[in-house]
Amino acid sequence: xxxxxxxxxxxxxxxAGLMLGYLLARQGVDVVVLEKHPDFLRDFxxxxxxxxxxxxxxxxxxxxxxxxxxxxxxxxxxxxxxxDRLQIADFSKLPTHCKFIAMMPQWDFLDYxxxxxxxxxxxxxxxxxxxxxxxxxxxxxxGVSATTTDGPIEVRSELVxxxxxxxxxxxxxxxxxxxxxxxxxxxxxxxxxRRPDDSTESLAHINSNGFLVLINRGDYWQCALxxxxxxxxxxxxxxxxxxxxxxxxxxxxxxxxxxxxxYWNDVxxxxxxxxxxxxxxxxxxxxxxxxxxxxxxxxxxxINLAIQDAVAAGRILGTALKAGxxxxxxxxxxxxxxxxxxxxxxxxxxxxxxxxxxxxxxxNENLRAPFxxxxxxxxxxxxxxxxxxxxxxLRPEHWRNVP
Numbered sequence: 001x002x003x004x005x006x007x008x009x010x011x012x013x014x015x016a017g018l019m020l021g022y023l024l025a026r027q028g029v030d031v032v033v034l035e036k037h038p039d040f041l042r043d044f045x046x047x048x049x050x051x052x053x054x055x056x057x058x059x060x061x062x063x064x065x066x067x068x069x070x071x072x073x074x075x076x077x078x079x080x081x082x083x084d085r086l087q088i089a090d091f092s093k094l095p096t097h098c099k100f101i102a103m104m105p106q107w108d109f110l111d112y113x114x115x116x117x118x119x120x121x122x123x124x125x126x127x128x129x130x131x132x133x134x135x136x137x138x139x140x141x142x143g144v145s146a147t148t149t150d151g152p153i154e155v156r157s158e159l160v161x162x163x164x165x166x167x168x169x170x171x172x173x174x175x176x177x178x179x180x181x182x183x184x185x186x187x188x189x190x191x192x193x194r195r196p197d198d199s200t201e202s203l204a205h206i207n208s209n210g211f212l213v214l215i216n217r218g219d220y221w222q223c224a225l226x227x228x229x230x231x232x233x234x235x236x237x238x239x240x241x242x243x244x245x246x247x248x249x250x251x252x253x254x255x256x257x258x259x260x261x262x263y264w265n266d267v268x269x270x271x272x273x274x275x276x277x278x279x280x281x282x283x284x285x286x287x288x289x290x291x292x293x294x295x296x297x298x299x300x301x302x303i304n305l306a307i308q309d310a311v312a313a314g315r316i317l318g319t320a321l322k323a324g325x326x327x328x329x330x331x332x333x334x335x336x337x338x339x340x341x342x343x344x345x346x347x348x349x350x351x352x353x354x355x356x357x358x359x360x361x362x363x364n365e366n367l368r369a370p371f372x373x374x375x376x377x378x379x380x381x382x383x384x385x386x387x388x389x390x391x392x393x394l395r396p397e398h399w400r401n402v403p
Contacts, residue, residue: 002153006032006124007321009144009157011131012164013040015106016289016306018113018125020161023314025123027403029321032155033123034146036130036164040107040114047106047215047222048300051091051391053307054098059399063097066112071104072216076383077390078203080251081369085203088376090383091391101391103202103217106303129153134160134173134285141284144170159326161313162287163306166273166294171287176277181346183272184353185361186232187297188225190267192247192257194218208363209249221257223247224297228361232269240264272296274346280339281331288313288334293342296349298357299390305342311397312337318402341394348389 008024010017013035021033049071057063077089092099117123128149135143135154143156162170171178194216205212213224225247227235235243240261248255261267276293280286289306313334320326360367369377376382 002148002151004032004124004153004155006030006155006157007324008032008159008161009034009155010161010163011144011170012162012168012289012291013037013110013114013125013127014163014165014289014306015110015113015303016291016310017161017163018110018117019307019310020163020288020314021123021125022113022117022120023310023399024318024321025117025120027314027318027322028122029318030122031117031124032157033117033125034129034131034144034155035125035127038128040110047103047109047217048303049102049104049109050301050304050393051094051096051098051101052393052396053304054102055096056307056311056397056399058097062112062116065116066104066109067098067102069104069108069112070218071102071108072218073100074103074202074216075100076201077386078201079369079373080203080205081373082207082366084369086369086373086377087380087383088373089386089390090380091387093384094387094391096392101300103215103222131164131170134170136284139283141174141282158284158321158324159317160285162285162291163289163310164291166275166290168287168291171277171291174282174285174287176279176282176287178275179278181274181276181350183274183296184229184358185226185296186229186272187270188227188232188235188267189270190223190225190261191217192221192223192254193260194221194257205251206360206367207250208366210246211357211360212247212250212254214251214254221254225250226357226361228358229272236264240267243267270297274349276339276342276346280335281328283328286313286317286331286334288338292335292338293346295342295346296353298349298352299345301345301390301393304393305338305345308341308393308395308397309334309338311399315397315399315402337395344394 215222288309295302
């Protein structure tokens with residue numbers, strides 16, 4: 001069996017794992033990142049790069065290169081409620097270099113970050129490598145076993161970081177306790193063709209027929225249709241023609257575009273989870289991102305919270321990892337720094353599920369715009385409040401005065 005020794009082994013080459021790998025390598029830490037897929041080409045993943053993340057890339061000197069990758073800019077958010085269009089968020093006044101959300105395919109984002117990380121000789125990214133189990137000694141995690149295309153390997157390390165998402169098997173093996181907060185919705189994702197003369201603005205359509213989110217991706221709309229959890233098979237049983245008609249009833253302007261849906265293979269199911277670990281760490285191991293706190297897709301904030309976790313972990317642990325002196329107190333400090341913003345964001349998402357989505361999805365009559373949305377629409381200066389909540393979030397991390 002092939003064996004590697006490193007200072008930090010990260011399981012998962014998503015936004016959290018690659019960001020942490022890059023930041024640690026930048027500080028001189030030996031890092032190995034294990035990614036089970038052969039590439040990053042998977043559709044309908046988090047493609048929203050928020051102003052807080054773009055600001056981090058500016059601080060790291062990476063912004064220009066990132067924005068050279070294909071992307072679209074979203075500088076405001078609107079909703080269409082029973083035919084009335086309301087503007088609710090405007091990012092143009094944020095105190096950041098980029099006053100917009102960059103809609104970028106996640107494979108482009110990850111490819112760029114991986115390329116930058118590979119410029120450091122102390123960084124290794126092993127693709128097509130499935131992490132199988134934790135290696136423990138005297139109750140401490142000291143590495144992982146994994147399977148590559150060439151056979152099994154062991155990676156021994158000072159610290160194992162679990163960053164492989166909400167379905168993490170390593171997290172389950174760790175013995176850490178997961179608190180399930182419940183999610184009353186699931187989501188169908190799909191692409192619909194976008195005409196050159198269509199609006200460039202991303203928006204949500206809401207009426208008694210349902211809820212549909214449209215994200216401008218250039219020549220197509222990336223669409224999300226939430227529905228009550230457990231009803232996926234019932235909706236599929238109605239047939240793809242009826243599904244297309246459902247979209248047309250929610251957003252009549254998309255009636256022609258909806259005809260492009262011919263097969264259920266064109267529609268992807270996201271099973272929504274909202275959960276969190278009560279403790280993110282044990283000796284020799286730390287969980288971050290969705291492995292520590294699975295988020296609802298509301299607000300598209302999951303990727304950005306995962307990156308914020310990585311930045312906090314990189315800043316708190318970098319020097320100690322390089323010296324081989326990481327303590328459980330330092331692992332606990334990462335959770336102390338990041339648990340509050342993730343917990344408060346989940347609380348807001350659960351409130352949105354209960355007070356907005358479920359009433360909309362179960363309504364039998366036309367809906368009226370809530371008073372608060374009418375206020376945002378009528379008073380442009382107030383649109384910066386939801387923009388700040390979505391674009392910056394709570395306790396955004398920075399990389400100032402760090403190598």
